[in-house]
Amino acid sequence: MTAEGHGVIRVDNVVKDFRPGLGLRRKRVLHGVTFEVQEGEVFGFVGPNGAGKTTTLKILMGLIRASEGSASILGCDVGESEFRNRIGFLPENPYFYPFLTAREILDFYARLSGVEASGRAKRVCELLEMVNLSHAADARLRTFSKGMLQRVGVAQALINDPAIVFFDEPMSGLDPIGRKEIRDVILSLREAGKTVFMTTHILHDVEMTCDRVAIIVKGEIRYEGGIEDFLPDSTVPTDVVLAHLPSDVAAEMEERLDIELRGLGERVELTVPEKKVRDVLAAALEAGAEVVSVTPHRNSLEEVFLNAVHEGEKQS
Amino acid sequence: MKAFVRIHALAMNTFREAIRNKLLYTLLGFGILMIGAGVLLATLSYVEVDEILQDTGMSAIRFFSAGIAIFVGIGLIHNEVDRRTIFTILSKPVSRSEFLVGKWAGLTLTVWLQLALMGLAFGAVSAVVGAPLAFDHVVAIALVGLELMVLVAIATFFSAFTTPILAALFTIGLWMIGHLSRDLRALGEQSDLGSVTTATEILFAVMPDFEVFNKTLEAVHGLAISMAEIQLAIVYALAYTVCTLVLGSMIFSRRDFK
Numbered sequence: 001m002t003a004e005g006h007g008v009i010r011v012d013n014v015v016k017d018f019r020p021g022l023g024l025r026r027k028r029v030l031h032g033v034t035f036e037v038q039e040g041e042v043f044g045f046v047g048p049n050g051a052g053k054t055t056t057l058k059i060l061m062g063l064i065r066a067s068e069g070s071a072s073i074l075g076c077d078v079g080e081s082e083f084r085n086r087i088g089f090l091p092e093n094p095y096f097y098p099f100l101t102a103r104e105i106l107d108f109y110a111r112l113s114g115v116e117a118s119g120r121a122k123r124v125c126e127l128l129e130m131v132n133l134s135h136a137a138d139a140r141l142r143t144f145s146k147g148m149l150q151r152v153g154v155a156q157a158l159i160n161d162p163a164i165v166f167f168d169e170p171m172s173g174l175d176p177i178g179r180k181e182i183r184d185v186i187l188s189l190r191e192a193g194k195t196v197f198m199t200t201h202i203l204h205d206v207e208m209t210c211d212r213v214a215i216i217v218k219g220e221i222r223y224e225g226g227i228e229d230f231l232p233d234s235t236v237p238t239d240v241v242l243a244h245l246p247s248d249v250a251a252e253m254e255e256r257l258d259i260e261l262r263g264l265g266e267r268v269e270l271t272v273p274e275k276k277v278r279d280v281l282a283a284a285l286e287a288g289a290e291v292v293s294v295t296p297h298r299n300s301l302e303e304v305f306l307n308a309v310h311e312g313e314k315q316s
Numbered sequence: 317m318k319a320f321v322r323i324h325a326l327a328m329n330t331f332r333e334a335i336r337n338k339l340l341y342t343l344l345g346f347g348i349l350m351i352g353a354g355v356l357l358a359t360l361s362y363v364e365v366d367e368i369l370q371d372t373g374m375s376a377i378r379f380f381s382a383g384i385a386i387f388v389g390i391g392l393i394h395n396e397v398d399r400r401t402i403f404t405i406l407s408k409p410v411s412r413s414e415f416l417v418g419k420w421a422g423l424t425l426t427v428w429l430q431l432a433l434m435g436l437a438f439g440a441v442s443a444v445v446g447a448p449l450a451f452d453h454v455v456a457i458a459l460v461g462l463e464l465m466v467l468v469a470i471a472t473f474f475s476a477f478t479t480p481i482l483a484a485l486f487t488i489g490l491w492m493i494g495h496l497s498r499d500l501r502a503l504g505e506q507s508d509l510g511s512v513t514t515a516t517e518i519l520f521a522v523m524p525d526f527e528v529f530n531k532t533l534e535a536v537h538g539l540a541i542s543m544a545e546i547q548l549a550i551v552y553a554l555a556y557t558v559c560t561l562v563l564g565s566m567i568f569s570r571r572d573f574k
Binding site: 018058061062063064065081082083084085087088089091093094095096097099100108109111112113114153156160166 | 318321322324325326329332333336399400401402403404405406407408409410411570572573574
């Protein structure tokens with residue numbers, strides 16, 4: 001916990017300019033990015049390619065320096081290094097020394113992370129077990145598949161039992177099994193009370209794992225909010241399309257549920273609050289009708305994302 | 317203590333990586349071949365046969381060891397950035413100075429190991445042809461080790477902020493200047509212009525002086541190497557290495573890894 005509240009990651013008005021080369025104009029890639037991540041939440045940092053996700057993450061990891069503004073993790077400036085024994089980081093498409101084995105690379109990172117010598121071997125074994133790599137513990141990394149390397153990456157990020165874990169595009173390029181494994185790791189970290197910061201452009205993964213999300217487009221935060229904004233809500237309207245609904249049942253439903261049916265030939269369409277959907281469907285099915293579609297009107301993350309990208313493009 | 321553990325881990329990893337470099341074995345092979353070729357060169361002369369043999373051997377040791385230090389050293393940091401292995405390393409509680417020192421220590425260990433192998437080859441060839449071997453030969457080779465330590469620091473310094481090609485050019489340039497800096501100073505002293513004398517004095521102070529480590533002549537011709545010369549070489553090597561690594565760390569700590 002930091003001195004001021006529970007914001008364990010704070011990014012305050014961060015600007016980043018890159019100089020492409022001598023004599024060339026500098027390029028601003030982050031325009032005053034500000035957000036805060038609370039302790040124990042899984043935070044999705046979402047944006048299209050080139051939006052500034054990885055640049056922001058690299059600033060947090062101390063790999064590049066902000067041109068303006070400040071960023072802190074666990075109350076420490078990101079330029080420091082000692083607090084990093086309390087964080088873990090999985091870069092996008094991680095690469096490891098191919099001449100080392102999985103056990104050796106984890107031992108190497110354990111030494112760098114300050115894991116005590118007495119518990120180092122045990123910790124390495126635990127993590128190999130956790131990421132299902134015990135069978136390949138003594139195989140050279142050059143023989144590993146992309147998914148296996150990603151799991152080694154996850155293991156090295158967790159080697160020091162960190163309070164905060166940063167994942168950069170953790171599901172990128174993985175097959176469905178690999179994605180599920182990484183998703184399970186993230187969910188288990190949440191259960192363990194860890195804070196997770198994840199950059200991605202795969203919205204489905206965000207919806208399945210994150211508590212809160214920020215959308216960055218062209219170096220500016222366009223949206224920040226809780227994932228519950230995108231989840232089903234009993235008050236949001238839902239369109240239901242039914243076929244072969246007997247007219248007497250239709251009239252009875254209109255009266256009982258206080259709804260209006262719109263005729264579409266053999267089909268009828270009605271709009272009801274989500275909490276009444278179950279009743280409508282039960283009545284329709286009982287009367288022998290066929291359910292054609294059920295479409296909630298809620299904003300999907302995809303819609304918000306696409307709107308944010310569209311707005312960003314209009315303004316630039 | 318924790319910093320030492322981290323530097324040790326980085327150094328050992330660098331060592332393990334460096335000994336897999338094919339270039340190292342190529343240069344080491346050529347070096348040992350040249351040491352052996354001293355036997356052939358020595359047959360061309362009727363006088364000072366042993367001296368020619370050992371002079372060729374010591375020169376081969378210095379030249380090929382420097383080649384290994386430069387050409388393996390220049391890619392030290394660049395490879396880590398290029399392959400992005402540095403991302404995971406610097407996300408741990410590792411300062412950039414520790415990273416740089418760890419890389420330097422690992423490569424220094426590597427070049428010392430190959431120096432020991434070349435030294436053994438030198439000793440073996442000398443023993444086979446019956447050339448005299450004395451403790452001063454060991455001292456002279458150990459001083460080459462100090463030169464390599466400084467050279468690796470210079471290669472690491474340039475590797476910290478520039479491309480391998482530029483780092484190679486700069487390091488080779490400094491290595492050559494380092495063996496000529498005394499001559500440059502002597503030339504400057506003979507100049508009528510005070511500014512030239514001052515400039516060469518400043519250059520001599522800033523540029524490395526690798527001749528302080530060169531005791532080939534003394535070892536080969538059986539001349540004594542004084543303790544004062546050895547102490548000077550040790551102090552000079554340590555001071556120049558520390559200054560180079562500190563300067564390298566200062567530049568490296570400001571570098572962005574895109």
